[in-house]
Structures are given as C-alpha cells and as structure tokens.
Amino acid sequence: MNNHSEAPVEAYEPPYYVAVFTAVRTQEQSDYSETNARMEDLVKDVPGFLGMDHAQTPGGLGITVGYFRDAGALAEWRSNAEHRAAQKRGQVEWYRSYTLHVAKVERSYGFTRAQSPAAG
C-alpha cells in the first residue's frame, strides 16, 4: 500500500492521544507556510509521535489532528521552545480563532476499500 500523502493516519491500538486543532486564519499569513512546514518537521522528532492529518476548507476552517502514543509525547511537543514561539506568533498574526481538544483514544476503526480489478 502506498503511503499516499492524502491517506489518513491509521487506527492505532488504543490507548493513544489525539490533539484536535481547529482554526480560522486571518488575512495576515506572512511566514505561516514556512513555520507550518518547520513544525511538521519538528514534531516528527518527538518520540511517540504517530502522525498528523490536516484538511483545509479554502477560505474557511482548517482542522489538524496530531496523534501521539501517550501523554508524555504530547507534553514534550507542548513544551518545545520553537513550537511555543510559533503558537505566540499565531495568536498575534495568523489566527482569528482556534480551539484545541486533547483526548485519549478509547476506540478506533479503519476501513480501506478492496482494490477493484476494474479500477485502474
């Protein structure tokens, strides 16, 4: 199976953690893309980081979900100095509003369509 960039993060064996970040951005997006790419790189170095999904409705809501093996992995990411600096800048410049929900996964389930011989 290809690790297609648009394939969602798989269902891991619970328990694990999800951090659901929902955000509406401002018009001021200087350095946002670069900082976002840097954060995506940095978080991969956190032991226990499992993956990240992101979807962005053009002109609307963005949802990012980070998956972590345990609360310690999340705490490490939360205390990362570069990450904290990016959060502060986000409040001042990039985000009109956002919400973070940190939750412990109790149940997970994945579905993948069987390849049809008819489909290319």
Place this chain on the structure above:
Amino acid sequence: MNNHSEAPVEAYEPPYYVAVFTAVRTQEQSDYSETNARMEDLVKDVPGFLGMDHAQTPGGLGITVGYFRDAGALAEWRSNAEHRAAQKRGQVEWYRSYTLHVAKVERSYGFTRAQSPAAG
C-alpha cells in the same frame, strides 16, 4: 458573537467525547451531499450532541469531528438506524478509505482574537 458557520466548535469543560473521522472519497458521489446533510440534521437530535466541525481539502482528505457530552450520546448516534445504513453505503460507494478515532477529551483550550478597532 455571531455563530459564524466557519467558527470552530468551542472548548467545552472536560470530560466530553470527540469522534474524529478522516476520509478519502471515491469518484462515486451520488447522493453523498444529500445523505451528509441528512446526517447533520439527524445528529442534532441526539441528546448530548455538542457540535461538529468539518474541513475538506479539495480533491483530498476530509476531516469531520463530532463532539458529544458523554459515551452514551455517542452510542446513541452509533446505533441510529439511518446512520448505520449511510455508513454501509459509504463503504460500498463513497469512501476509498476512512478512519475513526473515538476519544475522551481531557483538556481543551480556546483562543479568540480581540476585535481590533482598525479592522472593519
């Protein structure tokens, strides 16, 4: 504050539940929009339903997050007959792959930018 359709669901007092549904769709989308709208109506009738966020990257990943007061509210939604029928049809027609993560929120946080007098 306006209940702007793009404003994310707020941070409730934990504990509550999130159901994170990440999906990649197929080319076959007959009746998808109508069914999706019907599900959005139906879930609002579930006691303990708190809200829903959705973001869709064009041609890519869709993320839907449902928020529920407790496990009982989620169980009621999961057992809804029309919802179950829609899930089955989704597996046959609409989704190439999807993942569901059901998790209990332990911590939540919201940020809303103060209105600037300079901004319209």
